[in-house]
Amino acid sequence: MSTDVFTARGGHGPRPPLATRERVGAVTGYMLLVYRRTLRGTIISTFLSPLFFLLAMGIGLGSLIDERTGGVGGVPYLQFVVPAIVAMQTMWLAMFEATYPVMDYIRWSKLYDSMLATPLRVRDVMVGHIGSIAGRLVLATSVFMLVAALFGGFATWGALWCLPIAVLTGLAFTVPIFGFTATQQNEDGFNILFRLIATPLMLFSGTFFPIDQLPVWMQPLAWVTPLWHGVESARMVALGTVDPPWLALHTGVLLMFVLVGWVLCERALTKRLVT
Amino acid sequence: MSVTRPTVCGMANDVLLSASGLTKRFGDFTAVDGVGFAVRKGESFGFLGPNGAGKSSTMRMIGAVSPVTAGELRIFGQDPATNGPQIRARLGVVPQHDQLDQELTVEENMWVYGRYFGLSRAQVRERAVELLEFAQLTERAKDRVEPLSGGMKRRLTIARALISTPEMLLLDEPTTGLDPQARHLLWDRLFRLKRQGVTLILTTHYMDEAEQLCDRLVVMDHGRIVAEGSPRALIRQHSTREVLELRFDVDDHAEYGAKLAGIGDRVEVLPDRLLVYTEDGDTAAAEVHDRGVQPLSSLVRRSTLEDVFLHLTGRTLVD
Secondary structure: OOHHHHHHHOOOOOOOOOOHHHHHHHHHHHHHHHHHHOHHHHHHHHHHHHHHHHHHHHHHHHHHHHHHHOOEOOEOHHHHHHHHHHHHHHHHHHHHHOOHHHHHHHHHOOHHHHHHOOOOOHHHHHHHHHHHHHHHHHHHHHHHHHHHHHOOOOOOHHHHHHHHHHHHHHHHHHHHHHHHHHHOOOOHHHHHHHHHHHHHHHHHOOOOOOHHHOOHHHHHHHHOOHHHHHHHHHHHHHHOOOOHHHHHHHHHHHHHHHHHHHHHHHHHHHHHHOO | OOOOOOOOOOOHHHEEEEEEEEEEEEOOEEEEEEEEEEEEOOOEEEEEOOOOOOHHHHHHHHOOOOOOOEEEEEEOOEOHHHHHHHHHOOEEEEOOOOOOOOOOEHHHHHHHHHHHOOOOHHHHHHHHHHHHHHOOOHHHOOOEOOOOOHHHHHHHHHHHHOOOOOOEEEEEOOOOOOOHHHHHHHHHHHHHHHHOOOEEEEEEOOHHHHHHHOOEEEEEEOOEEEEEEOHHHHHHHHOOOEEEEEEOOOOOOHHHHHHOOOOOOEEEEOOOOEEEEEOOHHHHHHHHHHOOOOOOEEEEEEOOHHHHHHHHHOOOOOO
8 A cells, every 4th residue: 555545545535445454454453552551451350360260170179189080081170171261261251342342332432433434334343343352362362371381281282272262262252242232222231141141151061070960951051052162172172182073063163153143243233333 | 345436526516515305214203304405615514403303313314324214415426325435534523422432542542543544654643743733632642531621522523533634524513511611612623624624514502603603504493404594694584683681570471471562573482581573672672661561681682593493493492
C-alpha cells in the first residue's frame, strides 16, 4: 500500500477502499491497546487462578491419589490433570472474553457503534475482536503451560500440542457465546452461563476424573460439550497416547462448534447492531 | 468488496445529501415517516424537534449505519444500502452519546479511530496533534478520557470525527447536557468548521443552537417534517416579530387567556405563562395594563424558533 492511498484517504471525493487486512487490523490494533492497558489485571485473572488449581488438585490431591492408587491408569495424577486444567482455564477465559467485554461494546460503551460509523462492517468488527481473543488465549495458555511444565505437569514434548488444542477449545466457547451475548439485553444471562453451564462443565467433563466414573446416564452429557473433547484431546497429546480417529473426532467436534457458532454469531450481531 | 468509483464528484449543483419519502420503521412503530430534504456542499443543515421526533433515526440512516425502510436516500450521490463503507469513509460522525473508550487516553482514542479509516500510523499521529489543538485538548492528550468533563469529551468526539477529514460532519445533539460555557465553546469550534467549508448536518432540540449554527433547517415532529427554511424565514413565516411573556399568580393560566383576547396577533396559553404574539411588544404590554390585568412579571423578547415550533405543533420543544 503506497503513501498515495493514505493521502487519498485524507482527501475529498471517493476514497480508496480498505483491504480486509487493514479493516481487521484496525480492530485488533485497538484491542491490543485495550489489553496492554489491562495487562496487570489479566495476569492475575488468567494466570493465578489456574495456578491454584494446579497446586490444589495436581499436587495436593495428586499426591494422595498417587499414594493410594498409583495414579490414574498408571499415569501420575498431576500429569493426568494438567492437560485438562489447561483446556479448562482456556475455557473460562474464553467465556469471560465473549460475555462482559462484548456486552460493554454493544450496549454500555457502544464502541461497536462507533466502529460501524466508519468504513468497517459487522464482520470486520467480529473477526477483529474474536481474532484478538484468540491471541489472548494463546498468550494466557502459553504462560500457564510454561508454569505447569516447570511443576512437572507434562510427560512428553507432545504436550506442546496442548496449546492449539486448548485455544481451539476456547474458541468453541468464545464464538457461540459471543453470539449469545449479542442476543442479551443485560448481564443477567451471564450468571446462568457461568454458574449453571461453566461450573458443571468444569467438574464433569473428565477434567479431574475420567467420565467413566460418572453414572452412565451422565456420560452422554459430556459428549455434547466442547470441554470434554478439548480435555480428551489435550490429554492424548500430552501423555503420548494419541488415538488418531478419536483425536480427529474430538477436534472435529470442536471445529464444528466454532463454525456453526460463527454463522449464528454473525447473524445475531448483525441483527443487534444494524437496526 | 467492490471498488466503486462513482462519477458523482462534480454532481449537479453540489447536492451532497438528498432524501425523498425517507421512512424508518421499527416493527409497528414508524420513527421517520416519509421525509424529504436536500443539502448542498458547505451548507449547515439542522433537524429541529423534540425528543422522539425521529431526528436520531434520520441521522443514523444518513450515517449509512441504519437501513432505510422505504423511500430514497443518497449520500454523495450513493445509495447507503449498497455503498455503505464508501459513504462512511467520507463522513464524520458525532453520535449522541460520545462512544469514547474511557480507559484509553485522549490521543489513543484519536489514533484508534483514524486507523478504522485506513489512515497510516504516521498520519493519525499527525492529524491527532492538529485536531487536539483545534479542540483545545492538547494539554490533556496523554490523560485518560474518563475523568474529563462532559464538554471536553464532546470536543474529543468532534476531533475524533474529523480525523479522516470528512466532507460532511453529522452531529446528533452536539451540546445536549453541556453547561452554557461548554456549549458556547463548542459552537465556536463548529462555526470555525463551517467557515472552512465543512458541510454540517445536526440535530438539536435547542432553538438557540439551531439559530446559531444552521443556514437552513427542518422542523420535525412525530417523524414528519412540519416546516422548512432558514431560521429567520421560519420565524417570519410562522411567528411575529416580538413576543410578550406574561406570568400570573394563578394555577391555571388559561383563565387569563380570555381576558387578553384581541391583544396582539394571537395568544398562546402555556402551563406556566401566557405568550402574546405581536409586532410590538411594548404596545401590547400597555394594552394589557389598560385592561386592568396585573401580571406578576412581563417580558418582551424577539420571536425564536421555539415559538415557531409551538405554533406548528402546539407543544414546547424541551419539556
